[in-house]
Amino acid sequence: xxxxxxxxxxxxxxxxxxxxxxxxxxxxxxxxxxxxxxxxxxxxxxxxxxxxxxxxxxxxxxxxxxxxxxxxxxxxxxxxxxxxxxxxxxxxxxxxxxxxxxxxxxxxxxxxxxxxxxxxxxxxxxxxxxxxxxxxxxxxxxxxxxxxxxxxxxxxxxxxxxxxxxxxxxxxxxxxxxxxxxxxxxxxxxxxxxxxxxxxxxxxxxxxxxxxxxxxxxxxxxxxxxxxxxxxxxxxxxxxxxxxxxxxxxxxxxxxxxxxxxxxxxxxxxxxxx
Numbered sequence: 393x394x395x396x397x398x399x400x401x402x403x404x405x406x407x408x409x410x411x412x413x414x415x416x417x418x419x420x421x422x423x424x425x426x427x428x429x430x431x432x433x434x435x436x437x438x439x440x441x442x443x444x445x446x447x448x449x450x451x452x453x454x455x456x457x458x459x460x461x462x463x464x465x466x467x468x469x470x471x472x473x474x475x476x477x478x479x480x481x482x483x484x485x486x487x488x489x490x491x492x493x494x495x496x497x498x499x500x501x502x503x504x505x506x507x508x509x510x511x512x513x514x515x516x517x518x519x520x521x522x523x524x525x526x527x528x529x530x531x532x533x534x535x536x537x538x539x540x541x542x543x544x545x546x547x548x549x550x551x552x553x554x555x556x557x558x559x560x561x562x563x564x565x566x567x568x569x570x571x572x573x574x575x576x577x578x579x580x581x582x583x584x585x586x587x588x589x590x591x592x593x594x595x596x597x598x599x600x601x602x603x604x605x606x607x608x609x610x611x612x613x614x615x616x617x618x619x620x621x622x623x624x625x626x627x628x629x630x631x632x633x634x635x636x637x638x639x640x641x642x643x644x645x646x647x648x649x650x651x652x653x654x655x656x657x658x659x660x661x662x663x664x665x666x
Contacts, residue, residue: 394425394437402444406451415445415469422473423480431481438473442466497571499549500556508570508578512627515582519620527589529579529617530634531555534646535610536575543609551611555600562596578631586619586653593617593649601647612647614638619653630654 398421405414418441426434446466495507503511515526533555540548555577559569568580581589597613604611616637618630625633637650 394421394428394433395440397421397424398437398441398444401441402448405445405448414448415472418445418469418473419476422477426477426480427484430484431477434477434481435474438470438477441473442470445469500552500571502556502559502569502571502577505570505572505578508568508572508580509627509631511568512580512630515580516620516625516627516630518582519622523622524583525585525619525621527579527581527584527586527617527619528630528634529581529589529593529615530572530631530638531577531579532614532638532642533575533577534612534614534642539609539611547609551604551609554603555613558600558603559596562592562599572631578634584619586617586651589617589619590649590651593651597647597649614641614646615649616641617649617651619651621653625654 398418401414401417401421404417408414422434422437422441425437443466446462449462449465495503497504512528518524519526533551536548536551539551552571552575556569556571559577559579563569563579563581566582570578570580572578579593581592584592593615597615601612616634616639618634618637620630633654637652641648641650
């Protein structure tokens, strides 16, 4: 559409004649192409606009005292278009970076709690529409305070980053890893039933435990996983239910996974008993 607009602007440039300056209007398609597709096609659009501008001038009967003036004017127009292209692409990258930072936990690189709840609400709506299951897992790091007290907060930060790194390594690109605060994390696993979630979480738990043992850090994971087949609840309710499952593990042996499938009703006390 952007390149079609360049042709349209060139045609209008030809109709208005060489006496009326029309170069500013080429910035409309150039800006459109740059903003929506990126710098590379923006440069191509700038080059195409400069060429169309030259052709329109020639077709309109504009003549100069020296042929080199055509080349000079075209190069000046192309340079002006390039400046706008680079400024727009830089601005777009900066805005995308700021938006990413607003969704990301600065320490671990996981998504933050606010963005996680937004994604969970979207997944709930998608589950209602297509009737596909999804799983959320609430993770708490066992003995994290011990690590901070014994080894220092720098090591504690390394533990948090290691958990996120392992989670991303074992999960799919469509899965979401979020830090909800402190040493608590949440996972969102779309299109995942209880059995599949348990397999993935067990592998993640065992590999993290092995990595922690290599560093002599007394860290394990307590995990509560809630698979939703029919989820009329809000994101806050589902996270609270998964949190209750996780705390039932904490009150028991720790270093374990408790999975449950939610079909729409509230959890019973027996469901969350240690």
